[in-house]
Amino acid sequence: MMERDHLLVLLRQMILIRRFEEKCAELYTQQKIRGFLHLYIGEEAVGVGVIQALRAEDTIVSTYREHGHALARGMPAGSIMAEMFGKQEGCSRGRGGSMHLFDAKTRFYGGNAVVGGGLPVAVGLALADKMRAQQRVTCCFFGDGAVAEGEFHECMNLAALWKLPLLFVCENNRYAMGTRLDVSHSQTDLSKKAAAYCVPASAVDGMDVLAVEDAAKSAIQRVRSGEGPYFLECRTYRFRAHSMYDPELYRNKAEVEEWKKRDPIPALIRRIEEDGTTAEPDVAQIERQVAKEIEEAIAFAESGTWEPVEDLLRFVYSERPA
């Protein structure tokens, strides 16, 4: 029974992310959300599985495709939605938008939209923890595209050299925007690149939330015990376009449909039903709860207020002493 409850928790988080983002796409076409909008749909098992294995005191550094990470971390859906609406009730006061969600309370250090740019910051956060003898783990998400950046290689070396408490989570969705993995990498087995820097590495099926959670748990255990960084590659796929502007000329529909057969949400429902019981009432209840949560998030965003233009120059420098 315990296990079933746990599976339902994971299911609820994945459904929340899925429905939240479907709504985001809708709100984007209504121009309530502007700028770039990168959807995580298809990749939910990665964020949910990994973040489930973290503790509240741990730290997350993320990418511009981070709504799923923020929701899985427990950031209120309303503060995320309000941010995308550009309202000052948003988690970044409307200064960041979809790609730059921040939340000190849940130790969520952003939404970084320069590919690879979050890795050095994560190295530093982990370094601070190590120097201050904190028992924290820093979890740094990035995509397969980031692995081609120099910062990835510099950071693997530095993290391994200094034995930092850092979990690198590579969300390998096979495309750096529109460039396929084998078009941009001479070595497509990405975990080998981490291993070359003496960072222990493994790859996991990123469409299987339980496999991700298991892999993350054992990786985090190693990291927390002081063994240094770990590189976890989660092989996944984004079902939607790179962003709302992307006409998807670089991949064919058959490939997308093939991956959709491995949709992590139905896969988890099948897993729950393996013991012969139906999950239908649970799923229906989750869908109802999630729909309500999203409705409230939108209402919160709608009723949010615009930051006064007189405040434009705030937050360039600190308003409080060090």
Added chain:
Amino acid sequence: MTYRDAIREAIRKALRADDRVFLMGEDVGRYGGCYAVSKGLLAEFGPERIRDTPLSESAFVGAGIGAALGGMRPIVEIMTVNFSLLALDQILNNAATLLHMSGGQFNVPLFIRMVTGGGRQLAAHHSHSLEGWYAHIPGIKVLTPATLEDAHGMLLTALQDPDPVLIFENALLYNMEGELPADAGPVEIVHATVRRPGRDISVITYGTSVWKALEAARGLAEKGIETEVVDLRTLRPLDDGTLVDSVSRTHRALIVDEGWRSGGISAEISARLTEQAFYELDAHVQRLCGAEVPMPYAAHMELASIPQAATIAAAVEGMVRSHG
């Protein structure tokens, strides 16, 4: 005591006073610092706090940002300003931006020191003056200490700042001898200062050029020209008030900057004087800047690329003697 010693003394004080402070960069430990600034500190504070890094500017500057976010007070040393370009993504996109982009949640008390300036025949990859570029970026502070007291005090002040501070140390100053008061401590970083008062013209400059301007002023005094030398000290934020006050007394301004002329800090200062002190000016503002070439190696060519005491004196004399 030298300028170098003054910086080392400040780092030592900071390391002793605050266990959150640590120094990291290329060759800061075992080698003793590329310019010997951190010589001896490894033995005193150990490899955790005097931390040698690999040649990974972006990673260790970014690590400085993360460490600052994580509650530490890192001093990040970049060997030379040209190398800092490898870390520009971290400096601009993260250090200068995170506070704003997070709606005020995450300030970055990062402190970066780097070497700047020419004059040592190191050619185009070690000799430029890019501090004016950095002064373009909102979210950071840019300091250019010309004296021992500022080199020492600005460092201590920078470590108390809640936001990113970049200090540019001109390599020619490291061996400069001087005195540091026994009670030397943090200095204010808000104001420019008049290093020599004079009634005829304001020479506005910073870093090594302050000393060249003072040398020029001594020679000009013998010819009856009284030159005021204003040391900017801080390039961002600029202290408009002191500049306007000075120009309001002298009615002439020459800006001296080792950096390139086009789009440089000298252009910014000139624009501000025009905006704020136009009717005080008896002559148009002039600029003496680095020649617009990548720094050449040959000594005579390098010398010609950078403002010198003689060229400053000639420019001042030309301005004061002409009417307009």
